[in-house]
Structure formats: structure tokens, C-alpha cells
Amino acid sequence: MGPEYMADKVGPVLDLSLKLPLTTDIESTLISIGAPPSSYRSDGRPVYTLPVIVDPTQNRATPTILSNPNNIAEYLEALYPARPVFPEGSRALQTLFVHYIQEVFAKPLLTIMVPLSHQHLPPRSQSHFSRPTGQSLPPGPERERAWALVKEQFDFLASVLDKNTGDGDGVCAMGHHVSYADFALCSVLIWIESMAAHDGWSRVREWNGGRWRRLRDRCKEFMDVF
Incomplete structure (x- = not known):
């Protein structure tokens, strides 16, 4: 579990439900239905992760099967344009923004969040996602320094979003x-x-005047699975 894990998970919060027996493995199931890899590791090996959609509405004989949240979002945008999440002319800039979130903004979080995420996995999944060397949760003072680096990223992004205050509320x-x-x-x-x-969200939600709590609330209506 590492940067690739985070990059695979960043994406749209969509109401997707894949009803599979609990004994079924994600990778083998996705391969069996012909789903493409969601990404590739640095050594070229494919990575299979959720979400995945299988859409037979256009052609039942050969349904559309998509992985990777970005690809799914663009597909749904084209199919259901009534409530666009990519306003006209914004696709390139939004793609750049998402890349920044994945590759720059979220990186300082990995020191803290990867070990915590590993702890929340069931035992079988913990053995599958073996903890990389150096990925133990940092002790108190070191963890506070890690959160300080995280806050630097939030402060910078807040300063950028503040430029929207004349055209929106900056959220x-x-x-x-x-x-x-x-x-x-x-x-x-x-x-x-x-x-x-307790250790993370309790502080992040108050940073930058409560901006991130307000964004979380603004997105809540789109979250049916959380």
C-alpha cells in the first residue's frame, strides 16, 4: 500500500454497488468480467481496483465495462449531461487539478494515512497489502511534524481557492x-x-476557517454510499 493506492482511490463519490459474495476477490472477479486495469504499477503490472461499472444500457450483448474513477466520471458525464461536473471548457483544468491532488497535495498524508488504513483492513486484507518498510505510524512528536506538512498543503490550496471569492464562496x-x-x-x-x-479530521475540519468542513457538507448530497 502506498502512493499508487491513494491515486487509485481519489475520484468521484458515486453511488456504485458491486454485489459480490464476501469470499470473492476483487482482482479475479474483475478479470473474469473483462474489466480493464484501473492503473499500472511502475514495473508494468496491472492493478485492479474498485469502482468498476458494467453498463448494458447501450448494448446488452457487449456492455461497456470501465474502471478508474476518472474514466467512469467522464463516461457518466457524456451519458448523463443534465447535471454536469465538467462545465464546458473546464475538463483540461480539472484534470490538472485532480493530478495535483493525487500527486502533490495528498503525498504528505501518506506517512500518517497509509499505516492507519492498513490497521483498518481485515486480517486477510492486511496480509495482502503488506506494510512497506518504514510505514509504521509515526510516534507523537514526529506525527505532529507530519501533520504540519499536511497543513502546509491545505494552506496553499486555501490561498488558491480564495481567488474564487469574487465568483463564489471560495469553497x-x-x-x-x-x-x-x-x-x-x-x-x-x-x-x-x-x-x-479524532486525530485527523477533528483538526482538518477547522483549518482555514472551516473551509474543508463546508466543502465536505457541500458534497454530502452526492454521497449515497458513505
Whole structure:
């Protein structure tokens, strides 16, 4: 479990339900239905993760099967454009924003969140996602230094989003309306809230004048699975 794990999980918060027996492994099931890899490791090996959608509405004989949250979001946007999360002309900039969230903004969190996430896994999954060397949860003072680095990223992003205060309330990346970029950022907030409610979310939600709590609340109406 490491940076690739986080990158795979950042994406839209969608109401997706894959009803599989608890004894079924994700990778073998996705391969059996012909789902493409969601990403590739640095050595070229494929990675199979959820979410995945199987959509037979366009062609029942050969349904559309998609993995990777970004691909799924773009597909659903094209199919159901009534409530767009990619306003016209914003796709390239939002793609850049999501890349920043995955590759820069979230990186300082890994020191804290990867060990915590590993602790929350069931025993069988813990053995599958073996803890990398150096990925134990940092002790008190070291953990506080790690949170200080995390706050630097939140402070910088807050200063960028403040530029929207003349065209919105400075909470949403696109100004007035929730977009895919907000889902990417909110998925990080949900990760913190789920894995570190007391040590993490209790502090993050108050940073920058409560901005991140307000973003979490703005995205709540789109979250049916949390």
C-alpha cells in the first residue's frame, strides 16, 4: 500500500454497488468480467481496483465495462449531461487539478494515512497489502511534524481557492457549483474522516476557517454510499 493506492482511490463519490459474495476477490472477479486495469504499477503490472461499472444500457450483448474513477466520471458525464461536473471548457483544468491532488497535495498524508488504513483492513486484507518498510505510524512528536506538512498543503490550496471569492464562496473549485475537482478533493477529506476521525479530521475540519468542513457538507448530497 502506498502512493499508487491513494491515486487509485481519489475520484468521484458515486453511488456504485458491486454485489459480490464476501469470499470473492476483487482482482479475479474483475478479470473474469473483462474489466480493464484501473492503473499500472511502475514495473508494468496491472492493478485492479474498485469502482468498476458494467453498463448494458447501450448494448446488452457487449456492455461497456470501465474502471478508474476518472474514466467512469467522464463516461457518466457524456451519458448523463443534465447535471454536469465538467462545465464546458473546464475538463483540461480539472484534470490538472485532480493530478495535483493525487500527486502533490495528498503525498504528505501518506506517512500518517497509509499505516492507519492498513490497521483498518481485515486480517486477510492486511496480509495482502503488506506494510512497506518504514510505514509504521509515526510516534507523537514526529506525527505532529507530519501533520504540519499536511497543513502546509491545505494552506496553499486555501490561498488558491480564495481567488474564487469574487465568483463564489471560495469553497468550490469552479466557484458556485460542485464539480469533479471538488469530488477529488473531498475524497481525501473522507479518507481522513474515515481513518483518523479524532486525530485527523477533528483538526482538518477547522483549518482555514472551516473551509474543508463546508466543502465536505457541500458534497454530502452526492454521497449515497458513505
